[in-house]
Amino acid sequence: MNIRTRLTLLFVLLVASIVLLFTVSVYYLYDQFREQEFQQRLQEKAFTTIRLREDVGEVPQADLPVITNEQVTVYNKRGVVLFNQGNQRPRFPVTPDFLRKITLRQPQYVRIGDLEAVGVLHLNSRGEVLLIVASGNDRYGLTKLDRLREILFSGWLLSLIIVGIAGYLFATDALRPVAELITQVNAISATNIHQRLSVGRQRDELADLARTFNDMLTRLEEAFVLQKSFVSHASHELRTPLTVMMGQIEVTRLQARTTEEYEVAFDALLDEVKSMIRLVNGLLELARANSDIVTLNYQPVRIDELLWQAQSLIVSKKPAYQIDIDFDNLPVQEEDLVIVGEESLLQTAFQNLMENGCKYSPDNRMSVRILFMPGKIKLTFSDHGYGISQSDIAHIFEPFYRSESTMTISGHGIGLALTQRIIELHHGSIEVESTVGEGTSFRITLLTSSPLKKQVLQSGEPMSSNS
Ligand code: ADP
Numbered sequence: 001m002n003i004r005t006r007l008t009l010l011f012v013l014l015v016a017s018i019v020l021l022f023t024v025s026v027y028y029l030y031d032q033f034r035e036q037e038f039q040q041r042l043q044e045k046a047f048t049t050i051r052l053r054e055d056v057g058e059v060p061q062a063d064l065p066v067i068t069n070e071q072v073t074v075y076n077k078r079g080v081v082l083f084n085q086g087n088q089r090p091r092f093p094v095t096p097d098f099l100r101k102i103t104l105r106q107p108q109y110v111r112i113g114d115l116e117a118v119g120v121l122h123l124n125s126r127g128e129v130l131l132i133v134a135s136g137n138d139r140y141g142l143t144k145l146d147r148l149r150e151i152l153f154s155g156w157l158l159s160l161i162i163v164g165i166a167g168y169l170f171a172t173d174a175l176r177p178v179a180e181l182i183t184q185v186n187a188i189s190a191t192n193i194h195q196r197l198s199v200g201r202q203r204d205e206l207a208d209l210a211r212t213f214n215d216m217l218t219r220l221e222e223a224f225v226l227q228k229s230f231v232s233h234a235s236h237e238l239r240t241p242l243t244v245m246m247g248q249i250e251v252t253r254l255q256a257r258t259t260e261e262y263e264v265a266f267d268a269l270l271d272e273v274k275s276m277i278r279l280v281n282g283l284l285e286l287a288r289a290n291s292d293i294v295t296l297n298y299q300p301v302r303i304d305e306l307l308w309q310a311q312s313l314i315v316s317k318k319p320a321y322q323i324d325i326d327f328d329n330l331p332v333q334e335e336d337l338v339i340v341g342e343e344s345l346l347q348t349a350f351q352n353l354m355e356n357g358c359k360y361s362p363d364n365r366m367s368v369r370i371l372f373m374p375g376k377i378k379l380t381f382s383d384h385g386y387g388i389s390q391s392d393i394a395h396i397f398e399p400f401y402r403s404e405s406t407m408t409i410s411g412h413g414i415g416l417a418l419t420q421r422i423i424e425l426h427h428g429s430i431e432v433e434s435t436v437g438e439g440t441s442f443r444i445t446l447l448t449s450s451p452l453k454k455q456v457l458q459s460g461e462p463m464s465s466n467s
Contacts, residue, residue: 009167034145041067050124068137070134071085077103193221196214197214241276289418290421304370306343325370337372340456341446357381389403
């Protein structure tokens with residue numbers, strides 16, 4: 001069932017219930033009023049009859065108010081009929097119980113079908129107790145009641161039809177902006193993702209919905225553009241070494257070479273292949289870290305051990321690099337050295353920062369300082385190298401970004417993007433501070449106490465988690 005039909009039905013049901021309640025109340029109140037009025041008339045009839053009988057000695061039929069099937073019966077206190085006026089055959093079944101109730105000096109009312117009766121008690125001038133029962137049909141009252149019922153019922157039905165039509169038109173009108181939104185959203189695809197929905201001048205929920213859609217489209221467009229530029233940058237980075245390699249092979253093949261010359265050419269090719277492998281590995285790691293659901297294999301990791309390992313791996317590859325590791329203070333407990341995270345990813349992040357520090361310093365030297373604080377560890381990777389300009393600092397964490405001033409130094413511009421994502425995955429933070437010509441410091445903060453750490457330490461098992 002669509003929303004329009006549901007709204008219409010709901011509207012009809014609501015109004016039908018309210019009008020029905022009102023109709024039933026009117027009918028009930030009118031019936032009460034008619035009953036009271038007829039009781040009054042029967043009571044007057046009873047007293048008039050007994051007064052005429054007592055004072056005049058007879059009751060002239062023509063002088064009395066006419067009630068359909070009227071009957072007035074006078075009983076003595078033992079229930080013996082003294083006088084019967086109206087229908088000669090008593091039609092209303094008067095029970096001894098009814099008479100007894102009248103003796104309690106209460107006017108009594110009873111209704112059997114259309115026939116209604118009132119019983120009253122009268123004390124005549126001789127001190128005799130008389131019980132008078134007046135009965136009859138309230139033909140006019142009941143006819144009016146029937147008519148009222150018909151009017152109310154047909155009015156109710158008519159109101160249902162009117163409300164149904166009005167509800168349908170109202171729902172159609174209310175949902176028109178939604179239908180327009182659907183048409184606009186359907187018209188947006190990858191080719192025109194820059195298009196936005198018209199919000200209109202109203203400040204209502206639908207305008208909010210359109211605004212929310214537009215925000216989502218902006219995010220999608222950004223991701224889309226980023227994805228496109230990522231692919232084109234990656235292709236470009238791969239094409240450059242391939243072109244270089246092709247040129248080297250072509251030049252080498254131009255003439256017959258000595259063994260030494262071939263060796264030099266192969267070494268150059270090998271360097272290019274290694275550089276490509278580094279790039280492809282970096283790209284793969286970045287893609288893994290950036291995928292929507294990253295499964296991290298959390299386990300307890302000692303930060304100091306990780307840093308020493310990263311240092312020795314880099315130095316074994318590039319012996320010219322010098323990396324100093326300093327502890328500002330030592331933790332009281334060994335547990336404060338431990339964080340939970342994925343060792344291989346953290347290793348990659350630390351290696352990137354250490355390598356950059358050495359790579360972008362003329363003396364190939366950098367240092368790492370470790371500061372233990374309650375619940376966290378602060379790591380500062382600093383160098384006295386070329387530094388980064390303020391305009392470049394805003395972009396260095398973007399994939400493939402390389403500052404103009406360092407273009408002569410080999411690199412692909414994905415190390416810092418990957419490092420930032422890794423630190424993010426470990427719920428840490430990374431900041432950079434740099435002065436051109438003086439050096440650069442990257443500050444990383446990682447938490448040493450977290451609910452996840454307690455969980456991992458208690459279970460004693462590595463724990464997988466989606467982030
Ligand atoms: P890559 O080093 O492969 O170019 P990164 O993503 O690691 O890629 O770094 C991006 C850019 O940031 C570098 O090209 C460089 O210009 C700048 N950069 C990073 N670290 C440093 C540093 N320690 N000193 C100076 N510049 C740096």
